[in-house]
Amino acid sequence: MQPEARAPSRSSGVRKAWRRLGVPSSTSALVAWIYAPFGFLVALTLDRVIFGGSPWAWLGIAGLGQLVILVALPSLGWLLHRFASIRFWSLGTFFIFLLATGARGLVMDLTVTELAVSSTVDWTHWLVSDVITQTGFLLVIAYRVSVRKEHANRMRMLEGERRELARLDLGLSQKLIELDDRLAIQMGLTVEPRLRDIDSELHSVAAGGDPQHLIMSLQNFVDDDIRPMSRYLSEPVKLPPITAIPAAKGEVERTSLPPTVVFSKMIWPIPAAVIVGLFTFGQIEWLATLLTAVIYTPLLGVIIWLMLQTARRFAGERQIRLWWGVLLTIVFNAAVVTIGAGIVVALGSPTPPSALVRSLIGGALMGVLSGLATVTSIHEIRGEEILRRHIEALSAAINVSKQRLWVVRRRLGYALHGSLQAALYVAAMRLSDHRIPNDEVVRSIRADIGAAVSKIKSGATESSDVLQACHDLASIWEGTCVVTWEVTPEATEALSASPTASECAIEVVVEAVQNSIRHGKAAEVCVSITLTGDKLTVNVLDNGTSKTGVAGLGSRMMDELCVHWARVPLGSGTQLSAELMVG
């Protein structure tokens, strides 16, 4: 019995996020570049009435800070991933963020002091509160970049798998098309000239010639031509080289966005509380003290989290048009952050000038972030779904092609190895029995060989009735084992519409039942065949011993015919489950 799947706990989510922090992309130049707007935000939102300095001076200082981040992150990251053990990568990345933002603060502080841009900013702001704020931003960005990177890797892997399957599918389709032509040519080049020679020798024998040479010819024919051909048919399929996948098989439709979205998915209470809190921390500390920031920032975070969480619950599973949803998210976040800031100010927090505008802008930016990130996330998930769907469809098509190929080769193999070889052997024996064969014997030999050749050319098939096959199996093993079967009406209908799938299902049932009796010494075997969608499930349950033997011809056949198959030992017996596509 399979263990039940459990929803991941919050602590496991935090652990996963912590491990994710250690990946090399967290300290990449990409993270440093994405961080740039956040770094410049400080300069843009700075209250110059209090701190002084021209906008260009502050932009230049922010630019210097950005340069430090751009140099520090990739170089420290390289050192970490080059020399440190993998166990320390997450912690190391966290310290790199602290070091990089600290270095940024130091450079900015020195520049402000040296150029006398402001006299009201002290080093504690740059090296304490700003480091906390900026490290928080870097953590959020690194997390998102690593999610994106993981998605890109997954997409690359899926695309590789899809292309490989498309190649295989095409190879099998070509092989199926070619098989008839190849065998016709092989028959024309090897079998038919020999048959013509044999026929003219039969004429000579009928006219009183010595049959010994003909007997030798018949034996050589079987050994030199028929056996190699039937051996060729029993070997695994060699696929032709595929140089290019046609556009129809190689292209996957573009990932489109859904027209609507569940609005609550765009509301992110915790990230919004954290990001707004981080940004506000530096601002309050700048206006008042570090202690004031430590008190009021978490308070603001909690208020924002509460409001967004309530809204999220209230929105439930309500759908909204995608881009209206993004717009509403922006407006809603702006309103929530502004109300939250208002409450904190009412509770006594220091208020910067133009606090309303800042809150509106900050909230709107948070809305842009969560709205667009949700859209990106939907796009990524849909892209992966499309690829997975393609892979499933290709796997199904490949299974159907493999079944067809197997059936065609088996039929030809039976005809060559069985009918024609038997006709030639019988001919040699009958010629040996008659020292001087008469016209009637020669005519009869020619008729037998002719019938066998016709069978090969027509591709005559055997019965593919699963119920009949089960009945035959039960009769064969009567007295040794009780074979019972159950085939659902849906499965019976699907199998009668697909002779190939039916023939393959029979092979699977015969193989499984015979294994149960011969190797497992089962006294009872129960066969059940059901249909789910396009997939047929064959279950064979027995009460024999559960030995797992070495994979042989039977396993190879099961691999070729089934999408999945497994033999599971039970307490008292064995269960074989096999899934086949119905093409």
Added chain:
Amino acid sequence: MADENRNERSAVPLGELPTDVMWRMALDGTIEFVSSEVYEVRGISAEEAKAQMLEQILTPESAINSAAYMQALAEAASKGEELIPFTGFLTYLRADGSTYECEVQAVPQVGEDGTVKLLGISRGLIT
């Protein structure tokens, strides 16, 4: 060494070597089927090979020999005479302009409608 290789290769049944190219051709030179192994030996796909004329497939000398055999075959078919199979060496053109020598076996086959087709296999030589 080349002879050893040739002997070893001739022991392998026709059509089983990765360089055995099977084909079917009408007497007017239209190629109806080429097996995909043609890519291995000539560097072009089966579809491209099917679209080629004899002059694009063989060197001028081999093309003349082939055309002469097919003409003789067409005459024999029209007179109701015996259709002789072809066994010989032909030189093929590769996509990159180089040449490739093959041992070719072809047998004429009369269809139910009386049309004559050539079934052939070209087995590359290792020199």
